[in-house]
Amino acid sequence: MKIVIIGGVAGGASAAARTRRLDDTAEIVLIERGGFPSFANCGMPYYVGGVIQSRDKLLVAPVQMLRERHRLDVRTRSEVTSIDREAQTIQVRQLESGESYFESYDKLIIATGASPITPPLPGIDNQRVLRLRNLDDADAMHRIATADAKRAIIIGGGFIGVEVAENLVHRGIQTTLIERGTQLLGPWDPEMVVPIEQAFKEKGIELLYKTSVTGFQPCESGVSVQIENQPSREADFVVLCIGVTPENKLAKEAGLDCGQRGGVIVNAHMQTTDPNIYAVGDVVEVHDIIGDCPTQIPLAGPANRQGRIAADHALGRPSQFRGVQGTSVVGAFGVSAAMTGWSEKLLQRNNVDYEKIYIHPANHAGYYPGAEGMTLKLLFSTSNGRIFGAQGVGGNGVDKRIDVISMAIQANLTVEDLEESELCYAPQFGSAKDPVNMLGFVASDVMRGDQPVTHVDRLLDGTPDGTFLLDVRSVPEFQRGHLPGAVNIPIEELRERLSEVPQDQQIVAYCQVGIRGYLATRVLMQNGYNVANLSGGYKLWQRYGIEPAV
Incomplete structure (x- = not known):
């Protein structure tokens, strides 16, 4: 069996390692356009900010380890330029020499990921307008951020924008964040991100909402950001964080089906419309288990699991991907925001009948020193108690509660089941009536009519x-x-x-x-x-x- 994997990081590297563990005789070729097939891209903002001081810490599995420990044929600085499905070959171009060659496969796994959205704005190619997708990007941003940079502008208030903003402040860089919408962290409901917005303002970060950028121009300090109906802003550098789009060019040119948002369409085994070709990670369209519909959610956890499942199925195991519910967490300046399932905005957009409740518990027993507050929001059906989603914001312990509710959703539990959830308790870790139980108590009271x-x-x-x-x-x-x-x-x-x-x-x-x-x-x-x-x-x-x- 010869398995060729296009792309590394979460999905591709997981597929390669899983294949080797299942079949020690398989020929496994991992082709990576960059220089590092397995690195912690989620850690890059923290390397820029100096929280992670050694760049080597970002190398989850260095090339030498993959070659020696797993006996993988790893080819870096190599780009796959085409797929011939009939011949079951790919064409590979070596980026350093420019030479091309063909490689055959029995099974092919596409893990090309997603690329940062780059709008066609004037001056967007300015070297001071940065992205953060790979280690080369991280190196470039690190160099500028540590070379006496005084001011930065971030465009986009999503996960990466929030994390980059926090880390630039760690570097002592005056930061402005421009967001076309009306809040940070668009997937969350607006009232739930207020504590993070407040933390940003307390740290001196300027937040510009309902603001559109129209272009970039060189200036003495670095780059001037042109803003619609406002004076331009100057900075040493700009960071684009306005989202990603599936890197589906190879798949589309090979005739594989893609969804409306560009994600490669796959079945539960991660097979594309060609049974010999699989796709995993940010490049694929996934199944949303809350709405029973296709969606695009670029998260590392699902990408890792998809890589394993593709490897399993390629080697004859009946593994299936159950779908996603968007469980995620982000933090800045000691404030965490986590969510799972659908937001209220999404429920309203899809005309789903729901109810919601809020509670404001502490992360552990209030009488034990160091208790930190949080706000939890639960969205559910009053007809059958189905949990649609939950969000939390606050200090320590927010992620723990959202993780528990995430598992409840996966297990098809109801709000009444949350009442009876048995969770570990000691004063320094939680409360006898955990916040998850409290959500169950309140939501169940609403369902029963005990608490309108x-x-x-x-x-x-x-x-x-x-x-x-x-x-x-x-x-x-x-x-x-x-x-x-x-x-x-x-x-x-x-x-x-x-x-x-x-x-x-x-x-x-x-x-x-x-x-x-x-x-x-x-x-x-x-x-x-x-x-x-x-x-x-x-x-x-x-x-x-x-x-x-x-």
């Missing part, structure tokens, strides 16, 4: 006439700020002051984070009131940047 909820965004759309806003916090809390028009009756006094709450109006009860609002909701419901708890409480209200009434 309403939301800040619904109130902002306009409080219906006859709605009575009831603030059940303490008097000092209320005096520091409250919802406009709210009446303050502390939860400790509510039972004795029920006569002050109108029975002919819709009541919206709220507190700081939701717990006292829930207690008030239960008291009022059992006394015949039509009441809903404001999920996430006053803390979430503040996330929306609304001036409080005082």
